[in-house]
Amino acid sequence: xxxxxxxxxxxxxxxxxxxxxxxxxxxxSLDENTAEAWVDYVYLRDNPAGPHKELWHHGAGCxxxxxxxxxxxxxxxxxxxxxxxxx
Amino acid sequence: MSSLKSMSALHGIVSPGRYGKQDGEPGVVASERRDxxxxxxxxxxxxEADLTAAVKAAYGAVLPSGPGSAVGPGVRFIGIGPGQxxxxxxxxxxxxxxxxxxERLKGLASVADHSSGRAIIRLEGPEVRAVLAKGxxxxxxxxxxxxxxxxxxxxxxxGALLWRDGxxxxxxxxxxxxxxxxxxxxxxxxxxxxxxxxxx
Numbered sequence: 001x002x003x004x005x006x007x008x009x010x011x012x013x014x015x016x017x018x019x020x021x022x023x024x025x026x027x028x029s030l031d032e033n034t035a036e037a038w039v040d041y042v043y044l045r046d047n048p049a050g051p052h053k054e055l056w057h058h059g060a061g062c063x064x065x066x067x068x069x070x071x072x073x074x075x076x077x078x079x080x081x082x083x084x085x086x087x
Numbered sequence: 088m089s090s091l092k093s094m095s096a097l098h099g100i101v102s103p104g105r106y107g108k109q110d111g112e113p114g115v116v117a118s119e120r121r122d123x124x125x126x127x128x129x130x131x132x133x134x135e136a137d138l139t140a141a142v143k144a145a146y147g148a149v150l151p152s153g154p155g156s157a158v159g160p161g162v163r164f165i166g167i168g169p170g171q172x173x174x175x176x177x178x179x180x181x182x183x184x185x186x187x188x189x190e191r192l193k194g195l196a197s198v199a200d201h202s203s204g205r206a207i208i209r210l211e212g213p214e215v216r217a218v219l220a221k222g223x224x225x226x227x228x229x230x231x232x233x234x235x236x237x238x239x240x241x242x243x244x245x246g247a248l249l250w251r252d253g254x255x256x257x258x259x260x261x262x263x264x265x266x267x268x269x270x271x272x273x274x275x276x277x278x279x280x281x282x283x284x285x286x287x
Contacts, residue, residue, distance in 0.1 A: 007169055008154055008238065012224050015240065060246060061239050062154075062168035082169065 001075055006082055007062040015060035021045050022053040022067045022083070049073050055083055093181045095121050096206030096262035101269050103285050107277030114214030114279025117272065120257065123177050124184025125201040128192065130170040138195040145191040156235040156250055165237045165250050173201075173248060173259070206265035208272075211255045214279040219256070221275045223249070227256075243271040 001013045024045075027037040049072055056066045065083035070076070097119050105113065130138045139150050148159030151166040158164075161178035176184045185200035192198060210218070216227045222243035226232065237250035245268055248259040260268050273281065 007166075008240075011240070060241050062171075064169055084169075 001077070003056065003066070003068060003077055004080055005058050005061055005064070005066065006080055007064055008058065011058070011061055015058060016066075017057045017059050019055035019057060019065075022055045051078055090182075091203065093122050093203050095119060096203070096260075096265040097208075097269060100266045101283055103283050106273055106281040106283065108280035111280060113212060113282035115210055115212040115218055115272075115276045116282045116284060117211075117276075118209045118284045120177075120207040120209055122180050123175060123202065123207060124179040124181055125203075125205055125207070125259070126174045126185040126188055127167070127199045127201055128164075128172045128174060128188060129197045129199075131195055131197065134195045135170060138192060141192055141195055154237045154239065156237055156252075158235070163250075163252075165248065167237075167239050167248060175207075175257075204262060205259045206262045206268070208258045208260070208265075208268070209252075209255050210258065210272075212279075212282075214276070215256055218272070218276045218279065219249075222271060223247075225249075243268070243275075245271070 002010050003013065003016055004010045024041050026041055027034045051069055052072050053067060053069050056068050058064050058066060067081050067083045068077060069079040071078060101119070108114070128138075142148060142150050142159075142164065146159035146162050146164070148157035148162065148164050150164055150172055151157050154166045156163050156165050162174055162176045162184070165173045165175065167173045174184060174188060179187050181202045182200050184202065185198050188196075189198040219227060219242065223240060225238055225240055232238075232251060234251055234253055237248070239246075239248050241247060242249070242258065245260060245264045247268075250257050258268075
């Protein structure tokens, strides 16, 4: 599997580290009534068969965090963008 | 503040001479670039455009937006990541480069001195690309990796920054892996003949 880094270009998989689901959002509040949202953020993940947005770190290259859209069935990389917007 | 002494990363590890195939012209000529100024530059948030203008005014180079070099009088700027550059200079030797950058780019970028922190190895000769192909998964064909091109990747599983300066390839490694890299280079280049010269 190869990932086309928006900064470095096409690179081998061993330059990258997988972080996880890119769609989960950290709750803003620590209030008790947000406990359910925290459980969701920390533990619960969808397990889609198909396109999945995920975070990868280009640790052996430009050190940027990337948002990769990967098909979990075929491993096809559908899109790669910087996780930090406005780069 | 006490000042640190500049020391070769390969002192006591690499001796000048011919390695591997002994007959004919060497396929690769290696040298260590010593006493050069090395520094990283990271743009402060929201100051990217000001930083580019300040570097242009102070050093006569336009910071590259991707992996590549911009060369001004005395200083080469290499893109190593979004908003980050690696600066290399022979005229501003050792920590003089980081001092100069920090002064001229004050408030626009964070500057860190890397001189003596990296081993800079220069490879030249007709077989350099064939040798690097044994440990680097990048296309170095001149049509895609021309003069000034740069890449951060791994060579023999060791993190490396590589750039092309004319016909020469310069490789920056953390000095702690200098010895390991030498072991790799010596084996990889043996079939072509490796000549080690000390001067840059």
